[in-house]
Amino acid sequence: MNVDDHAEALASDLGVDKEEVKADLQNLIEYSVPIDEAKQSLRRKYGDGGGSSSAPSTADIADVTTDMGNVTITAKVLTVGKRSIRYQGNEQTIFEGELADETGKISYTAWNDFNLDAGQVITAGNAGVREWEGKPELNLGDSTNVAREETDLDVPYEVGGDATLAEVTPGDRGVALEVTVLEVENKVIDGRDGETEIKSGVVADESARLPFTDWEARDEVTEGAALRVDNVYVREFRGVPSINFSEFTTVGPLARDVDVNDSATRMSVREAVETGGAFDVEVLGNIVAVRDGSGLIQRCPECGRVVQKGQCRSHGQVDGQDDLRVKAIVDDGTGTVTAILDDELTAEVYGGGLDKARQQARDAMDQEVVADTIREKIVGHEYRVRGNLSVDDYGANLEASEFAETDDDPVDRAKALLTEVDA
Numbered sequence: 038m039n040v041d042d043h044a045e046a047l048a049s050d051l052g053v054d055k056e057e058v059k060a061d062l063q064n065l066i067e068y069s070v071p072i073d074e075a076k077q078s079l080r081r082k083y084g085d086g087g088g089s090s091s092a093p094s095t096a097d098i099a100d101v102t103t104d105m106g107n108v109t110i111t112a113k114v115l116t117v118g119k120r121s122i123r124y125q126g127n128e129q130t131i132f133e134g135e136l137a138d139e140t141g142k143i144s145y146t147a148w149n150d151f152n153l154d155a156g157q158v159i160t161a162g163n164a165g166v167r168e169w170e171g172k173p174e175l176n177l178g179d180s181t182n183v184a185r186e187e188t189d190l191d192v193p194y195e196v197g198g199d200a201t202l203a204e205v206t207p208g209d210r211g212v213a214l215e216v217t218v219l220e221v222e223n224k225v226i227d228g229r230d231g232e233t234e235i236k237s238g239v240v241a242d243e244s245a246r247l248p249f250t251d252w253e254a255r256d257e258v259t260e261g262a263a264l265r266v267d268n269v270y271v272r273e274f275r276g277v278p279s280i281n282f283s284e285f286t287t288v289g290p291l292a293r294d295v296d297v298n299d300s301a302t303r304m305s306v307r308e309a310v311e312t313g314g315a316f317d318v319e320v321l322g323n324i325v326a327v328r329d330g331s332g333l334i335q336r337c338p339e340c341g342r343v344v345q346k347g348q349c350r351s352h353g354q355v356d357g358q359d360d361l362r363v364k365a366i367v368d369d370g371t372g373t374v375t376a377i378l379d380d381e382l383t384a385e386v387y388g389g390g391l392d393k394a395r396q397q398a399r400d401a402m403d404q405e406v407v408a409d410t411i412r413e414k415i416v417g418h419e420y421r422v423r424g425n426l427s428v429d430d431y432g433a434n435l436e437a438s439e440f441a442e443t444d445d446d447p448v449d450r451a452k453a454l455l456t457e458v459d460a
């Protein structure tokens with residue numbers, strides 16, 4: 038369904054003008070509000086209780102389904118994350134996290150401040166149920182009553198958002214971490230309120246390392262700082278989980294040292310691909326091919342896409358800028374991944390930079406010779422490739438930060454393996 042279809046369905050549901058609904062819907066989508074959330078907001082705005090007119094029933098969390106319009110549940114608050122979104126041109130603060138009872142747990146979004154705290158037991162009367170990434174989620178809004186319960190509820194989940202970096206997944210909210218800042222860089226971005234200073238880099242703990250963004254560019258976030266960070270949310274960025282410090286995140290010094298995991302995680306290609314995307318992993322495999330679009334290439338000066346015969350897919354005829362790149366297929370016997378080498382790594386394997394590549398292409402009157410030279414050097418050899426892995430419908434890409442031929446002779450290794458087996 039496109040925006041038009043959604044607007045039409047919603048307008049007829051609510052009995053209001055389609056164009057008005059469409060304008061509102063587009064406005065919300067422009068501010069990255071997911072379509073389901075946007076529709077829910079508009080239902081509230083145009084005075085629909087949330088879909089169902091029947092009285093909500095009391096339910097166990099495990100029994101909540103997306104077919105239910107509204108439910109009443111009694112649950113313990115596991116986490117409370119605070120975030121601000123832009124709604125109808127205004128900033129709005131929302132609260133997100135998880136609720137649990139004896140039967141299960143469920144995500145929620147609270148559109149009002151119900152003073153929720155982790156560990157509280159509440160009864161949420163008339164909470165809306167919506168579908169979020171295929172699962173039911175609760176919406177606590179104007180029509181929801183939230184009451185505190187005196188009796189405790191024993192739930193099989195940890196209360197509070199404490200997590201390690203290895204445990205977090207995109208979509209987590211209200212997370213608390215103890216990390217060391219490994220790398221940090223100041224950036225100025227064109228935000229929704231004009232130019233904004235942010236910090237981004239890499240944080241680490243005993244379990245893993247992940248990229249982060251501090252949208253408030255806090256002074257405490259400096260290289261080497263050991264920090265306790267409360268109320269962060271996790272998003273997917275270029276296929277890997279990314280930690281986000283919002284305006285509501287609290288950052289404080291940590292009294293202890295964090296024992297940082299400094300090496301990339303070595304994985305088989307299959308394991309890596311099964312993660313669906315991973316930060317800083319390392320695979321070891323044979324280069325079986327160098328794909329088209331490698332060697333000396335031209336990029337669109339507007340968008341950076343590779344141009345074919347001077348044509349950019351988005352910008353038409355452009356004056357392409359020369360660049361070097363390698364897309365090499367790595368096979369370790371469990372699967373294949375495409376290693377993508379930037380200009381510097383490409384220059385290393387090619388044995389020269391842009392000038393040499395241009396010269397070779399001119400001499401041969403064919404720029405494919407650069408890719409051919411690289412092919413001859415690396416295909417059939419074993420390489421250790423380190424980088425960030427992303428997986429999409431077209432396959433798995435490993436954006437390489439290191440690309441090194443393994444020193445050991447495969448024959449030697451086979452002998453060593455045999456010795457091991459014999460022993």
Ligand SMILES: [Zn+2]
Binds near residue numbers: 339340349353
């Ligand atoms: Zn372009």
